[in-house]
Amino acid sequence: MAAPRNISVSETSRPVLPRHAKLKFDETRQVWVILAPERVLAPDAIAVEVLKLCDGVRSVGAMVDELAAKYAAPREAIATDVVAMLQDLADKGFLTQAREKTS
Amino acid sequence: MSEILADHKTTDPGDGLAALEARRSTAESFGIPLAVLAELTHRCPLQCPYCSNPVELDRAGSELSTEEWKKVLSELAEIGVLQIHFSGGEPTARKDLVELVRHASDVGLYSNLITSAVLLTREKLSALADAGLCHVQISFQGNEPIVADRVAGLEQSHQKKLEAARWTREVDLPLTVNAVMHRQNLHQLSDIIQMAVDLDADRLEVANVQYYGWALKNRAALMPTLAQIEETSRIVEEAQTRLKGILAIDYVVPDYYALRPKKCMGGWGRQFFNISPAGKVLPCHAAESITGLQFESVRSNHSIAWIWQNSEAFNRYRGTAWMPEPCKSCEFREIDFGGCRCQAFALTGDAGNTDPACTLSPKHEEIFRQAECEAAADNNRFIYRNFAGGTLETGGDDGA
Numbered sequence: 001m002a003a004p005r006n007i008s009v010s011e012t013s014r015p016v017l018p019r020h021a022k023l024k025f026d027e028t029r030q031v032w033v034i035l036a037p038e039r040v041l042a043p044d045a046i047a048v049e050v051l052k053l054c055d056g057v058r059s060v061g062a063m064v065d066e067l068a069a070k071y072a073a074p075r076e077a078i079a080t081d082v083v084a085m086l087q088d089l090a091d092k093g094f095l096t097q098a099r100e101k102t103s
Numbered sequence: 104m105s106e107i108l109a110d111h112k113t114t115d116p117g118d119g120l121a122a123l124e125a126r127r128s129t130a131e132s133f134g135i136p137l138a139v140l141a142e143l144t145h146r147c148p149l150q151c152p153y154c155s156n157p158v159e160l161d162r163a164g165s166e167l168s169t170e171e172w173k174k175v176l177s178e179l180a181e182i183g184v185l186q187i188h189f190s191g192g193e194p195t196a197r198k199d200l201v202e203l204v205r206h207a208s209d210v211g212l213y214s215n216l217i218t219s220a221v222l223l224t225r226e227k228l229s230a231l232a233d234a235g236l237c238h239v240q241i242s243f244q245g246n247e248p249i250v251a252d253r254v255a256g257l258e259q260s261h262q263k264k265l266e267a268a269r270w271t272r273e274v275d276l277p278l279t280v281n282a283v284m285h286r287q288n289l290h291q292l293s294d295i296i297q298m299a300v301d302l303d304a305d306r307l308e309v310a311n312v313q314y315y316g317w318a319l320k321n322r323a324a325l326m327p328t329l330a331q332i333e334e335t336s337r338i339v340e341e342a343q344t345r346l347k348g349i350l351a352i353d354y355v356v357p358d359y360y361a362l363r364p365k366k367c368m369g370g371w372g373r374q375f376f377n378i379s380p381a382g383k384v385l386p387c388h389a390a391e392s393i394t395g396l397q398f399e400s401v402r403s404n405h406s407i408a409w410i411w412q413n414s415e416a417f418n419r420y421r422g423t424a425w426m427p428e429p430c431k432s433c434e435f436r437e438i439d440f441g442g443c444r445c446q447a448f449a450l451t452g453d454a455g456n457t458d459p460a461c462t463l464s465p466k467h468e469e470i471f472r473q474a475e476c477e478a479a480a481d482n483n484r485f486i487y488r489n490f491a492g493g494t495l496e497t498g499g500d501d502g503a
Contacts (some may be wrong), residue, residue: 019278020237020276024211035237036238037240037277040186064404093306093348
């Protein structure tokens, strides 16, 4: 029933924001924010780009492919950065692993 | 209005999540409020002796109506507030809670329910989830019923909380366990941490009591010993490392044993405000304890935006111009804003003084000694919170 927390991010992970964390564009301030209990965070442009891809369907590998193509950058470098960033977000509780809905 | 946002706890830089406040840090400016604490009612089945509500509670008859709250929620979203914390008293004592949560969702607010949970049912939680509630925070008074029910002043409360916490996770709502800590339950901290893990909570707040209002009345019965605080810090740090990625733990240190004052509310009138059950717009939930300040109401002719920007109470302690020494020339003046105005008022009689939690306050040494003395005296009898101004705990064993 419970979402797996404490996830280890790899290229096969399919991360998604947990229910308590909402990514939204704040029209008043014209910035992207992550809303979580007792916290409002302002992800930078790169983090926003990656987080928007975290839909629980895409694998991290697919996300890296997309970003590497979009920015014509070496895949390996992007993979290292993206996995490190997502792992950090996961450790802080802002990402979880996609799962089958049971309720 | 300038724009200042902040991660109002702590953020580790370098994770792609920058605290927005870093963009503008001058104290003279203030931003669009980030979050609002809506005290829907002061009614509560619990009688906790450290309740954060004012000693003079708002009566049921003065509470804002459903339509008034809905108008408030719409207005908050319009001015750029991002989060609404439904609190009390006990917010679930309001029959219109689901309707208010749904309205908050409709206008785009992130909603959090801060509850004692004893009135919750699985059906109610399910309805709240369907209405778009984003998060539930349940307070616990201990890890087992003997201590917990005594502190809450309500039999069976601990059992009901455990049940409601399980239902919360069953309906897939995220859960924070809020553990209010003091001398008479700090020995249970390790077990409370394990309880939070067992309940599948996402987050645990280890919140040492803050001494305003009811808690100030009960300070002698609640004040921890210095040895307890040192042990608490050790336990929390160990658990934070061990439970990384499983349970996030936020830790609130008790002011009286601190060296630097807390940046209370992120600074007076900078990021947050509170709306009382009767509709008063307050810089914080304890602000009414400061006599001599006039607070505007949402029932007045003024908009909430006007009150935030222009009311005397909000502007009185904004920025740094109001500060006396030692704050005025202090290098930390824009970091902690001189600490907490309510605490300065409660302990020095002047809300404009430096918060005595700060070592630079002339009163610091005195309150530190006082805390040590009260903790050592070990007088454990509570004054329970109620509409009658408080009731002294009965029992011949001094409550221990």
